[in-house]
Amino acid sequence: MRAHKVPATYFSGWKAAGYNASFYVFYKNNPNDKGILKSFGAVKNITAEHSCFMEEDFYYVDFHIKGIAFKLEKEIGEFFDQGLYKIECADDLADVPEGDPLPVVIIDDYQKYISYMTNIDSWVIKDSQSNLVAVEDFKNILDNYIFDKVGTIIEEDYFANHLESMWGDVRTSIINDVSGLNTGDKVVITRKSELLEFFVVQYLRLDKRIKTDIEPVVKMFEKIFVDMGADEETLSDMKDDGLLATDAYFFGVLLDAARGDKKRINHHISEIDANYVIDVLQAPIGCSYLSSTSPCIFSKMAGTSKEEMLFPLNSQYCLRFRKKKDASTYGQYILQSGDAVKNINNMIISATEDIVVSENEYITNII
Numbered sequence: 001m002r003a004h005k006v007p008a009t010y011f012s013g014w015k016a017a018g019y020n021a022s023f024y025v026f027y028k029n030n031p032n033d034k035g036i037l038k039s040f041g042a043v044k045n046i047t048a049e050h051s052c053f054m055e056e057d058f059y060y061v062d063f064h065i066k067g068i069a070f071k072l073e074k075e076i077g078e079f080f081d082q083g084l085y086k087i088e089c090a091d092d093l094a095d096v097p098e099g100d101p102l103p104v105v106i107i108d109d110y111q112k113y114i115s116y117m118t119n120i121d122s123w124v125i126k127d128s129q130s131n132l133v134a135v136e137d138f139k140n141i142l143d144n145y146i147f148d149k150v151g152t153i154i155e156e157d158y159f160a161n162h163l164e165s166m167w168g169d170v171r172t173s174i175i176n177d178v179s180g181l182n183t184g185d186k187v188v189i190t191r192k193s194e195l196l197e198f199f200v201v202q203y204l205r206l207d208k209r210i211k212t213d214i215e216p217v218v219k220m221f222e223k224i225f226v227d228m229g230a231d232e233e234t235l236s237d238m239k240d241d242g243l244l245a246t247d248a249y250f251f252g253v254l255l256d257a258a259r260g261d262k263k264r265i266n267h268h269i270s271e272i273d274a275n276y277v278i279d280v281l282q283a284p285i286g287c288s289y290l291s292s293t294s295p296c297i298f299s300k301m302a303g304t305s306k307e308e309m310l311f312p313l314n315s316q317y318c319l320r321f322r323k324k325k326d327a328s329t330y331g332q333y334i335l336q337s338g339d340a341v342k343n344i345n346n347m348i349i350s351a352t353e354d355i356v357v358s359e360n361e362y363i364t365n366i367i
Helices: 008-014 066-081 110-122 135-178 192-205 207-227 232-240 246-258 263-275 338-351
Strands: 002-004 022-027 036-039 054-056 085-090 104-106 124-127 276-282 297-302 305-312 317-323 333-335 355-358
Touching: 008 022, 008 135, 008 355, 066 110, 066 135, 066 246, 085 110, 104 110, 110 135, 135 192, 135 246, 135 276, 135 317, 192 246, 192 263, 246 263, 263 276, 297 338, 305 338
Parallel strands: 276 333
Antiparallel strands: 002 054, 022 036, 022 355, 085 104, 085 124, 276 317, 297 305, 305 317
């Protein structure tokens, strides 16, 4: 299934003049080339570039990773409650004398599924008519069942109906917040919590952010297990099961939020709110900001500390998350010079892994 990596409404901020729903895209390695006009509302029609904006199975739930399966007790349990299949496997957890055959265990509930899922490829599966069912076919059936239960609420309910639908209004609200301000004036963002939720999801979904923000958390848990006496073999098994995997953490955050439990999303929101102020930067007449398929950018680092982060709002406005020096630090409105905008645009190009987005057919004058 194709799904937006960045909500399509975000890219509407770079609508090309004279077109209802199109922008220009540029390859990172050739930003001086003529832009390629594409529809941001139907990114699936992008050919060479479509995978930069969308990808197959972006919301795919790989619940065969045990770390993810732990989040799906209710859904997997309900699947087995239907009693559609009889599943047997060798009970390799049984304590039997060496050389004796292993007893057979029936997989008929969530707990047994979790306990024996590592050996799923050796399961003997029969349907209600006692016909053998191939393991891969069973996996696909369970995949589809799980996606119908949780994939839809992540993709449709949370991303499309919540994040995407609110973004246009949030963006307009921020622009209204700075209307009439002078450079250096204090900015008060009236829809800050919604802005931060949108920003945090984009921030966390990227591989670079997963590595820098989620991986340390996973490493912390790994250390706890070591301190509790876990040996290398145990740690290796836990990694194979996805118990020490960043994708399991990321999926868990999104699934919780889609189910209405935003505790972990709110934790990230609170961390950013407590440590950063938000400047609203505006490009001067005749100049504009770029964006990309990686809109969250670390623009200033001090060791591993992110001192500044950029998030282009649209072609005329860019948000700058600036580390607080003290409680009196506040966000400002700043009308930038053309050179300052070019500097930001070059950081945007440098930070993306693939595609740059603009409202302009050529961007040589703004980089």
